[in-house]
Amino acid sequence: MTDKNIYSYKEGDGKNKLLLGGKGANLCEMTQIGLNVPPGFVITTKTCLQYLEQGNLPAGVMDSVKQHMQSVEADSGKQFGGVDNPLLVSVRSGSAMSMPGMMDTILNLGLNSQTLNGLIKQTNDERFAYDAYRRFIQLFGKVALNIDDKHFDEHFAAIKKNAHVKADVDLGVAELKEISALFLQVVREQTGKNFPEDVYEQLEIAIKAVFNSWSGKRAVDYRREFNITKDIADGTAVNVVSMVFGNMGNDCATGVGFTRNPGTGENEMYGEYLINAQGEDVVAGIRTPKPVQKMQDEMPRLYKELVELRNKLENHYHEVQDYEYTIEKGILYCLQTRNGKMNAVGMVRSSIEMVKEGLINKNQALLRVNPNDLEQLLHPRLNPNNRAIPLAQGLSASPGAASGKCIFDADKAELLGLAGEKVILVREETKPEDIHGFFKSQGILTSRGGKTSHAAVVARGMGKACVAGAEGIRVDTKERRAMIGERVLLEGDIITIDGSTGNVYLGELDTIEPEFSEELKVLLGWADEVARLKVMANADTPEAAEKAIEYGAMGIGLCRTERMFNDVDRLPIVVEMILANNKEAREVALSKLLPIQRSDFKAVFTTMAPRPVTVRLLDPPLHEFLPTEAQLHDELKNLHQLRGTVKGVANLLSSIRLSQNNPANLPTPLPSPFDEMSEDMVNEVIAKKERMLQKVRELYEVNPMLGHRGVRLGITYPEIYTMQIRAVLEATAECMKEGLPIHPEIMIPQVVTSKELERVKEIVEITKKEVEQEHGIELKFEFGTMIEVVRACMRSTQLAKVAEFFSFGTNDLSQATFSFSREDAENKFLPLYNETGILHDNPFEVLDVEGVGQLMKMTVEWGRKSRPGLRVGICGEQGGHPDSIHFCNHIGLDYVSCSSPRVPIARLAAAQAKLLEDSYVAE
């Protein structure tokens, strides 16, 4: 391709989104497949980058723009700046990645005092022309001249008030003229210059404004939030397209549509339109549009054409499309189309159906669903037995139920959200400026706008619940309250919204966990067929094990025994063990824990049978089971006070008993809560707490993350591991005797050398023999190691001689590889590192392929040197992250283990990893 700055839609390459932007490329493609697209051209993203770098448009660009405008003039039969039949254009941004609402668009460009008259003459509709004119002045003023909207809005509101008019469409010519004049005055006042009359000057300013919007704060924030990096979108293209008008009368309309229902995935006409309106009216939610089905009655011919358009789009793109159209005096123009952003429900259902319809195959179906989006399916729904009466109803704009305090602006929503509060952002309508509030809210409620309003689109993209256009609610941002009829909703009141029905309720309603849809089951079934990686769950209790099976886990990859220690009925025994001053006393406490752990294991094994269960022996440092030093100080302070009180009461009682003349006629003995409590008893508790305090001090560590934990405990206190091993093996024996097909595994944490493994293995062997003799059965289980210390990676050839399997503990391994303490890093410097691109991701969420990943790769290779076919998995948090799963698949891992709710995500990601295997390129 030559180094052209501009392509007409007839010539541009519809596949080259990087150069032409998504919208531009699509317009080229649409034009070239014969859809009725308004004539126009696209200025490349490369031009944008040159402009942003140089601060100026590259030489010759405006000349080329003029040439292309001449073609558009020829195609449309109108003249740009023409007095008689003026050509108006839209100037729109469009980068390689869709960033809805993030960058600027200017409509009706080409209007000035001259062409305005031409437009009036041409359309014979003075009202329409002035309406277009005032819209253009405001939009151009805001976007291209950086004038604050409020200056325009004040005038507009005042005029409307004076005219006693509610809707914009009710404004008459006179008011619109007055508004236009006032708007021109605003421009003069705010910029010190007249509004540009020269249409090419308008065009040049607009092009530059669109380019500038690429580096605007909103766009930069959005790209960061959605990880849009330079290799996938760099710069925005500018589309200059001749305007078609949906607001030239009642044979005009404008609308948006999805080729399928993006909320449910259903194969149906979906969208909204407004008669006699411009496209922005639909999207901005200023007027509530009508569902597209209505068009069957209102414009039956055009509805048919729209159905044809929809079919053409899906047949061409093999993907659900999100399209915009305008009807100008009875002619349907397709303005744009792009792959539809659907929520997970929609993606899953449409995937299944498109396979059935033969539009795509199974693998394509698996690949088109973003695994992370499945998380939406795990959002709670309202309990269907709920009988609460809605406060109000709006449109079901993004499914899922959410409760929280209603908050009336994005800043406050963000603040409270950051502070851990559950928040519903409540607005009349939302704008791109509100996006930071979205991220931290549970859900969004608007009183205006439709299913394709900003609030709806953004909420769906984020998988957040949204009810839009709940017109019964009047939001009063100034007074920070909302009125629903007579009822007042104050800021901070808790509400529940149901994005699936559009209902809004007062208070926090009962929700239920989502079940898998049949479609999702089908899709994940296909995924399991394709995937090479097995997906396990991290689960520590029988209940969690059941949950894991529901989510489709193929086993438990990490069963943390310390979670069992933390239960209220066990903790005192654990504390007893820790306080023990010698091995014998420790063993007494351990012997009490043994039956508890055994029955825990037995229950988990039984639940999971025949799936494998990997039991990790005690990992955290012992001080984690004790109170903190500060807590104990407080407790002791209180106890000393109590002792004083007990003493006082005892003295009082005895003096009363001694006194023969009991002046107050008090009964003897005085009934008292201290009656049963002697000073000695308090002293005993004090002594125990003091022992605890001393132990806490003994166990104090400067860097607990790198401390006395894991196998280091197992080596220093072998009796602890001995108890746990015995509990596992006794549970195994009991299950095996019951004929259960169980697959238990014992896993050792924090290993740095094979010698540690050998020591523990000795205990295992001895205990195995003992249990086998006691039960008269031959035990089957495996013995493996966590790989979560860097040295273990380096020694994996040696470790694999002892361990039958490896499981990467990437939480700890990542901390050690980066020398970042997660708790400290995420509070101190990691956000800055991510924001400034020093690190692309948070390595505790997404596996750091370049560092931790390289270690893992070597570990697998070296481990399999001494044990070919060594089974290797991952059980860190990253094990449920799709990118990390791709990498795990690439380096030949056998399984990933993650929290249960991420299991479905991991199953899909594992399938995708296999499908994309060949395209993965190692660094």
Place this chain on the structure above:
Amino acid sequence: MTDKNIYSYKEGDGKNKLLLGGKGANLCEMTQIGLNVPPGFVITTKTCLQYLEQGNLPAGVMDSVKQHMQSVEADSGKQFGGVDNPLLVSVRSGSAMSMPGMMDTILNLGLNSQTLNGLIKQTNDERFAYDAYRRFIQLFGKVALNIDDKHFDEHFAAIKKNAHVKADVDLGVAELKEISALFLQVVREQTGKNFPEDVYEQLEIAIKAVFNSWSGKRAVDYRREFNITKDIADGTAVNVVSMVFGNMGNDCATGVGFTRNPGTGENEMYGEYLINAQGEDVVAGIRTPKPVQKMQDEMPRLYKELVELRNKLENHYHEVQDYEYTIEKGILYCLQTRNGKMNAVGMVRSSIEMVKEGLINKNQALLRVNPNDLEQLLHPRLNPNNRAIPLAQGLSASPGAASGKCIFDADKAELLGLAGEKVILVREETKPEDIHGFFKSQGILTSRGGKTSHAAVVARGMGKACVAGAEGIRVDTKERRAMIGERVLLEGDIITIDGSTGNVYLGELDTIEPEFSEELKVLLGWADEVARLKVMANADTPEAAEKAIEYGAMGIGLCRTERMFNDVDRLPIVVEMILANNKEAREVALSKLLPIQRSDFKAVFTTMAPRPVTVRLLDPPLHEFLPTEAQLHDELKNLHQLRGTVKGVANLLSSIRLSQNNPANLPTPLPSPFDEMSEDMVNEVIAKKERMLQKVRELYEVNPMLGHRGVRLGITYPEIYTMQIRAVLEATAECMKEGLPIHPEIMIPQVVTSKELERVKEIVEITKKEVEQEHGIELKFEFGTMIEVVRACMRSTQLAKVAEFFSFGTNDLSQATFSFSREDAENKFLPLYNETGILHDNPFEVLDVEGVGQLMKMTVEWGRKSRPGLRVGICGEQGGHPDSIHFCNHIGLDYVSCSSPRVPIARLAAAQAKLLEDSYVAE
């Protein structure tokens, strides 16, 4: 070699120390080179291992012993168990590694009631025979029958007391007879059996006892302390040698010698002897022996023979020998020889001289000195201007001066030493049981024994100061005091001993740092010629830089800028910077630090010119410069009290001023320390401390080792690094303008990704241009990175694109690789890990070749992929450890940097590494 259990000295392989033990192999070699060695044979170490494993001597061993005894009988003309001319033998341990005093020896074996009479007849010396008899019974009783010495000692002391005899030699036949009888009775009482009369029974028991001593606590402790692993010594051999007697009269003697002076290395006759004594008398220090020179007068012929023996030994072994001999009735027997344990002074001087004498070449000289021993040369000496009058004088048994509390038993010395106290162990004489006390003492003082006494030998081996045989001191262990004439030395009194002169002083005397001897300079000069690795020092100040040059450092490999921050005059500015709430306030504080750092750097550069200086930018987390939370709490408590006092005084003063009738006639105003102090001032201090407290809480980290430090600080507060970079570059510019040939380098700590380096490099580039313009000079310097985070190892190819050099920070890297927090590990589990062999060494002292080392190896290879010839060094603590230096040499590092006092050690180790390069075998 066949699987023989026993070899006679005529047939054993003198090179096979592993099988025959050092002593056995030497006796074979000595016999075979024609020295007059008493006939005997050696039972192999393998036999020992078989015995220890099976609990029994392998079948046939005792038969073979009998056969060999028959040969010895033939060679000596005596009969074992013979009544007329009885053969007595010594049974001695001897493993592949010398472990002086650690295992057991039995002399005079073969004596019983029958042979005793034969011995009397044969020697016509009843006194000698009974003396031998009582010695044998006691030694056999103790060693072979496990009878506590005290049972014998009590009888012995009582008899001596009754006889009013001071020295053993003054005991008469009657007493010795009585003693023998009593000793036989002790054996009966303690074992319930008669003393064995059968000489082969005696021999078998003795052989087993020697074998058992290999696994005794003392021996095991010693092997652990000196890292004697199975591959270098496994099991002890037993030497059965016919006794020759140095105590048969005044034509008899026994002695020990070194072929050169082991304390000074001087080429002279060195050693001690006792006439009419057995060897143990010399070693045990019971009688104070005479210097060997005395023999020239007392036994001139034998002295000549001894000189010949000495020459023969050195000419054969090309190594200084430590030998033992006995003269029996005018005939000189050489009993054993081994490589002499010399202190560093001795090793260095003898190395140089042996090269001059043509005995060895330069490389052999370099290889025979243990680099770690050079540390002894760095021990303080007494200031020669010291005019203190010694309390007492003893023998200069091990050089160096040491001060500490005098402590009268090893247990207490160990305890106090562990607690960090400086201790001098003071004993009448020391025994192998005392060795744990040696490890933790600064020096050893004995009132008895010579230069080859246990105390002297062990102290020299450890490089500890020792004064032995200070007979003017009477040690009273029971009363825990020592008498020196009338003066009483109580336990805990501080004394100073000078192991180089033998003087003992009261109090702590002024010491001076050692200077290099000429010989050491020569040796290290040879080392520098041979070595490939350069040796740098870690030094932070101009004074430290001067010291580094003295030690022969070739540059500064690590100049820690934070050390400069910690000075009293700088810390307040640093604190001001930390407390600053914004960048501007921070920059105000930094601008005060800039000139200070610049002048520091200038001074260091100037001192080191033309050697390179690597400046590391700020590394520790900021909270390290602030007081702890607890400290601040205390300070605030005190300040609040002070405020109360100030208020009270102010009230008092004003009431006095107001009072017209001043009753106490106090002057107005009252002079007071609070006069100048207002409540406001105190409030101001309180406010500041509270700000500090708040900041300390803000900066709190769960795992500070993995926290907000190093380049992470440089990225979050770029102004800090900007100041430091400017200080380095301004200092560079000033030095360059003065024509100094300096080589500054800027090094960045804690790097995990090349992006961090790029960010800092940008600052460097900008600052460079600014400073170049300001000074009109082109700056020359290098930019590099620490490699102390595992991820940096993984990303070394990328890092080397930005960094011009790497320096491994193996302190942090080892912590991260092991996930061991050094402070925690060394207190909690690392000692157990080392004791039980899970880890061979403390990885924070000795580089962990298998883990950390593998990471380093890969890092070097990968780094040089993108920058061939990349300069790489190490600046962790391990950089001064010989084993680690060998590894660094092996993996192609360019330099090591260590603390200055370890520089000489590192220089020698670097040379040895080069010499041994080919013999290094990678894992």
